[in-house]
């Protein structure tokens with residue numbers, strides 16, 4: 001196969017426009033986000049020379065130490081997303097409050113939620129990290145431009161995606177018509193369609209969880225993992241494998257490639273915060289992608305995309321991936 005065998009990102013998106021009516025404004029916005037991701041990828045690859053792999057002296061609104069590249073990636077998203085005149089507001093893991101780009105937000109305007117750099121504790125280790133984004137189109141004009149105004153359930157997303165900065169740079173996107181994966185052709189400005197129609201098989205024998213938190217788990221999670229670990233002689237009757245990259249983007253990419261289940265459950269230590277991962281810019285976009293690929297995404301107790309957000313940086317428990325496993329975990333909770 002040569003480069004010419006693959007559609008470019010623009011060619012693919014224009015096909016989405018013709019076949020599904022995806023708006024051209026959204027296509028331009030996605031091209032700008034792709035540019036942000038290409039630039040972030042380059043900045044990560046040159047981070048060891050630029051001395052940007054380490055921490056700053058600052059903490060973000062969640063009390064986490066910011067890496068220099070967290071800030072650089074955030075600046076790239078802010079810069080490129082502001083190009084689109086339909087973008088009314090930006091919500092970032094690295095910013096305390098909503099950034100409003102307009103004086104009034106009309107029906108049809110976009111709100112963009114993003115985690116500019118996910119898994120950033122992996123930076124010094126040269127292990128995969130990524131960026132996550134979610135786009136909601138306003139159905140009604142907003143009367144007040146407050147933080148509360150952007151607390152919109154994930155079911156309202158019109159687009160979600162991520163870029164994975166690994167051995168190659170991937171861009172995976174859904175506009176609600178399946179999930180498609182693109183790879184950056186090194187040395188060019190192009191993302192090419194390399195993984196069309198990504199799907200998550202219903203069954204799997206691979207799970208991902210931070211097992212160091214076992215003593216904090218709720219009983220349904222302990223039961224589920226114990227049964228996986230029991231292998232062929234246990235109730236599941238088969239052997240399970242485990243992975244933990246500590247970068248949600250890499251875990252989701254693995255699940256879209258060969259199936260699996262990813263869990264960061266609410267537990268007795270993180271329960272007072274609601275969980276570990278953030279609803280608006282981590283679990284909602286990934287839930288939309290996983291559902292569009294035929295998988296499921298849950299809080300443990302119900303569908304992630306139905307959750308009504310109550311806070312900009314709200315945290316939540318998550319289990320997502322192969323539908324049979326997500327159903328099983330939910331059944332143990334109920």
Ligand SMILES: O=P(O)(O)OC[C@H]1O[C@](O)(COP(=O)(O)O)[C@@H](O)[C@@H]1O
Pocket residue numbers: 093115117118119120121210246247248249264
């Ligand atoms: O440090 P832990 O407990 O392994 O947590 C890892 C999780 O935290 C995250 O890194 C959180 O994301 P950020 O790096 O954007 O804060 C997830 O990507 C990952 O799944």
Ligand SMILES: [Mg+2]
Pocket residue numbers: 115117118119248282
């Ligand atoms: Mg993250």
Ligand SMILES: [Mg+2]
Pocket residue numbers: 070093115116117118119120
């Ligand atoms: Mg982050």
